[in-house]
Amino acid sequence: MALLAVDKLSMSFSGLKAVSNLDMEINEGELVGLIGPNGAGKTTVFNMLTGVYLPSEGSIFFEGKKINGIPTYKLSHLGIARTFQNIRLFGDLTVLENVKIAYHQHVSYNMASGIFRLPGYYRGEKDMEEKALAFLKIFSLDDKAQELAKNLPYGQQRRLEIARALATKPSLLLLDEPAAGMNPYETQNLMELIRWIRKEFNLTILLIEHDMSLVMGVCERIYVLDYGINIAHGCPDEIKSNPRVIEAYLGEEAI
Amino acid sequence: MKLLNTKNLIRLLLLLVVYGVFQFLFVSKMINPFYMMTLILVCIYIILAVSQNIITGFTGQLALGHAGFMAIGAYMSALVVVRMQGSLVTGIIFGALMAAVAGMLIGLPTLRLRGDYLAIATLGLGEIVRITFLNMDYLGGATGLSVPKTIDWTWAFWLMVISVFLMSNFINSSHGRACISVRENEIAAEAMGINTTKYKVMAFTMGAFFAGLAGAIYANYMYLIHPGTFSFLKSFEILAMVVLGGLGSITGSIVGAGILTIVSAGLADYPEFRMVIIALIMIILMVYRPNGLLGNKEFKFDFLQFRKKG
Numbered sequence: 216m217a218l219l220a221v222d223k224l225s226m227s228f229s230g231l232k233a234v235s236n237l238d239m240e241i242n243e244g245e246l247v248g249l250i251g252p253n254g255a256g257k258t259t260v261f262n263m264l265t266g267v268y269l270p271s272e273g274s275i276f277f278e279g280k281k282i283n284g285i286p287t288y289k290l291s292h293l294g295i296a297r298t299f300q301n302i303r304l305f306g307d308l309t310v311l312e313n314v315k316i317a318y319h320q321h322v323s324y325n326m327a328s329g330i331f332r333l334p335g336y337y338r339g340e341k342d343m344e345e346k347a348l349a350f351l352k353i354f355s356l357d358d359k360a361q362e363l364a365k366n367l368p369y370g371q372q373r374r375l376e377i378a379r380a381l382a383t384k385p386s387l388l389l390l391d392e393p394a395a396g397m398n399p400y401e402t403q404n405l406m407e408l409i410r411w412i413r414k415e416f417n418l419t420i421l422l423i424e425h426d427m428s429l430v431m432g433v434c435e436r437i438y439v440l441d442y443g444i445n446i447a448h449g450c451p452d453e454i455k456s457n458p459r460v461i462e463a464y465l466g467e468e469a470i
Numbered sequence: 471m472k473l474l475n476t477k478n479l480i481r482l483l484l485l486l487v488v489y490g491v492f493q494f495l496f497v498s499k500m501i502n503p504f505y506m507m508t509l510i511l512v513c514i515y516i517i518l519a520v521s522q523n524i525i526t527g528f529t530g531q532l533a534l535g536h537a538g539f540m541a542i543g544a545y546m547s548a549l550v551v552v553r554m555q556g557s558l559v560t561g562i563i564f565g566a567l568m569a570a571v572a573g574m575l576i577g578l579p580t581l582r583l584r585g586d587y588l589a590i591a592t593l594g595l596g597e598i599v600r601i602t603f604l605n606m607d608y609l610g611g612a613t614g615l616s617v618p619k620t621i622d623w624t625w626a627f628w629l630m631v632i633s634v635f636l637m638s639n640f641i642n643s644s645h646g647r648a649c650i651s652v653r654e655n656e657i658a659a660e661a662m663g664i665n666t667t668k669y670k671v672m673a674f675t676m677g678a679f680f681a682g683l684a685g686a687i688y689a690n691y692m693y694l695i696h697p698g699t700f701s702f703l704k705s706f707e708i709l710a711m712v713v714l715g716g717l718g719s720i721t722g723s724i725v726g727a728g729i730l731t732i733v734s735a736g737l738a739d740y741p742e743f744r745m746v747i748i749a750l751i752m753i754i755l756m757v758y759r760p761n762g763l764l765g766n767k768e769f770k771f772d773f774l775q776f777r778k779k780g
Contacts, residue, residue, distance in 0.1 A: 265661060291663030299661075305654035307718075307766060308647075315644065316651045320663035322644040326672075329643025330636050336643060343644065383663050 216279055218243045218419050219264070219387055224273035226259050226443075233259045234443040237273070241387075246413055246420045248434035250427075250454075252463055256443040257423045258300060261389050264421075265297050266290045277387070292320055296385035298376045300392045300423075306365035310356055310375055313364050314347040317382035347382070353415075354378040370401045374408070381416055388412075390422040394429050406432050431455065439463065489627050496623055508735040510623060510691060513630040514684045515731045519711040519723040520637050521680035526709065527717035527766070528641055529673035530653025531581065532589045534705045536681050538596030541700035542569040543682025544689035545609050548617045551690065553608075558620045562629075562686040569682020570675050572599075577674035581667065593702055604697040614696025621691035629687060633680050638720050640676060649673045653718075710748070714755060716762030721769035726762070 221239040225232065234256040241247050249257050262268045264275060266287040275282050282290060305313050324339035351357040354374055359367060364375060373393060380388060393409070394402045406429055413420055424430045430437065431451045439447040439454060441463040447454060454460055492509060495501045518536060525533050547565030550556035556564070580591045609615055640646045648669045651659040659666050689695045707730070715726025730748065737744040755762070 267657070267660075286665075287660040288663050288665045291661060297661055299658065303655045303658035303661075305651050305658065307654060308650065312647060312650075316647050316659070316664070317662045319644050319648050319651075324644070326640075326643070326645045329645050330640050332639055339644070379662065 217241060218278060219421070220276040222274050222276070224260070224263060224275065225271050226256070226263055226268060227271045232443055234263070234440070237440075237445050239438055239445075241419060241421060243419055244417070246409070246433055246435050247422070248430045248437040249421060249423050249440065250425070250430055250437060251440035255440040257440055258391060260440070261297060261391055261423065264389060265295060291383050291385075294384070294386040295389065296380040296383045296387070297389040298380050298391055298393060300395065302372050302376055304364040304372055304376060304379070306363065308364060309361050310351065310364055310367065311344075311347055311360040313375060313379050314350055314382045315343055317379045318343050318347060320383060350378060350382055369396060373397070373405070377408070377412070381412060386417075386419060388418050388420045390420065392423055392425060394424055394426040399428075402426055402429055405429065409433055485631055489624075492627075493623055504735075506623065508732060510621070510626040511735070512728050512731045513626040514688050515708070515711060515727040516630050516724050517633045517680050517684040517687070518708045519715065519727040520634055520720055521677040521684070522708045523712045523717065523720065523723045524637055524641065524649075524673050525677040527712055527719070527723070528646065528653060529649040529670055531670055531674065532585060533592040533674065533677075534589050534702065534709065535576065535592035535596035536677070536708045537700040537702060537704035538599035539569040539573055539678040539681035540685035540688065540704065541599050541603055541697070542572050543685030544695050544700070545603055545615070546682070547686035548615050548689045548695060549609065552615065552617055558690060561690065562683060565686035565689070566679050566683040569685065570679035573678020574671060574675045577671040581670040581674060593705070596702055596705055600697050600700050603700075610696065612697065614694050616694050617689050617692070619691060619693050621687055626687055626691065629683065633683060634720065634724070637676070637680060641720065645669070645672070710752060713762055714752065716764035716766060718766035719762070719764040719768055722762055722764035725764065725769070
């Protein structure tokens with residue numbers, strides 16, 4: 216059974232149909248890409264998958280359960296995590312605190328223990344601190360643990376955003392343009408990071424990306440959107456030679 | 471990481487010294503009652519400012535109904551103490567709890583609003599509370615209600631210390647961090663699995679609880695409470711203290727509440743200049759330190775610490 220199944224999904228903003236009749240299936244452990252020209256509706260798809268938008272039509276199934284209409288924070292508890300196209304870190308908090316907030320849904324003590332400083336608080340906080348630090352170490356951000364997130368260089372902010380998403384312990388990770396604004400060298404590193412987290416955390420990944428070297432390099436299957444319509448899907452080589460995809464990206468004359 | 475470490479013991483010792491010095495000065499009649507009243511008002515305003523900071527500075531919700539919650543706390547405690555002959559402690563607890571209930575009931579619908587809309591809605595609700603008490607003859611109506619004075623420096627000081635301790639514990643726990651994440655980026659907080667509505671309402675309820683507590687202390691200290699005290703100007707005064715000290719800094723709110731209360735009291739003889747000078751202070755501050763005196767940093771006593779072991 217597919218981990219994520221999308222059935223005839225549509226989203227309209229009053230007159231504009233941003234996404235129409237999208238069918239998509241992602242199996243456990245797969246790394247799938249979602250590409251398309253600007254304004255094709257990719258981020259809209261992400262926003263529907265994470266409960267930010269309520270789809271106009273169609274349904275989304277996660278682990279066989281219908282999830283449209285479930286609020287974003289509950290989807291995170293179910294195991295869907297995402298990063299954002301424009302980085303959305305908690306800028307005025309430290310790197311460590313950013314990860315701790317992601318751990319909050321697994322916190323072991325209740326609010327009363329926190330307010331009255333019961334023993335559970337000290338145990339819970341110590342445990343959380345250790346886990347968060349160990350986590351940052353994996354992403355080689357542990358030496359920056361006490362720095363404010365907004366003061367990190369761009370590449371590390373992206374890395375932290377991925378780390379923070381993974382700290383919620385997801386089974387499905389949605390990456391929205393992780394390589395945006397990166398130079399080729401950083402993109403190369405990111406590619407290795409994506410491959411590695413997938414193996415290490417047993418993840419299924421869906422990623423939106425404009426950088427074709429990254430998409431063709433890591434994705435096993437690719438869906439192509441144009442004006443909200445799924446115009447092609449298949450393995451990278453098929454997509455590269457698909458005339459409809461080339462037309463969408465380069466215009467009719469290019470063929 | 472335990473509660474009773476050297477750092478906290480030093481803090482407790484400092485508090486005891488502060489308490490002891492003023493208690494001594496007061497008992498030996500070395501300072502006049504007006505200064506004592508100012509000091510007790512400082513305690514009350516510290517509770518109000520810190521609780522407003524939980525809502526505005528840490529959770530990022532611009533709510534202006536604090537005078538309303540203070541009024542609920544004041545009147546409900548007076549109801550217990552005056553009309554039902556209850557004890558002071560019952561009165562204070564009842565007042566604070568009723569304010570918290572009101573905070574939750576008001577928070578659930580209004581916290582769906584953002585920014586200025588939330589400010590306007592809460593401002594209006596604060597006024598509704600005031601007008602309601604104005605028209606309740608059972609609780610004194612426009613002439614006010616006299617309440618016996620049972621609060622002294624000891625009560626005010628230690629209730630303030632406990633309130634600030636509990637609120638700062640909240641902010642420094644995982645649940646408090648969840649509130650801060652709402653301020654930092656609501657969409658990202660949702661995506662991290664944080665029920666932002668729940669934490670907004672939680673912060674609002676907690677702020678209302680402590681505002682009610684401060685109101686109850688006020689009622690049992692001031693001999694007389696009347697609705698005019700709890701107008702929206704009071705809410706702005708509290709917000710000014712928070713902004714002066716720094717949004718998102720508990721120690722900042724303490725400093726802000728202290729400065730503005732003492733300046734107000736110091737200018738009591740020149741009422742016509744009072745608001746002018748306070749306005750000037752705020753303008754100068756906004757020009758030179760737009761983030762408040764302490765920004766979102768906390769003032770720490772680290773320099774008093776002996777070298778850390780290990």
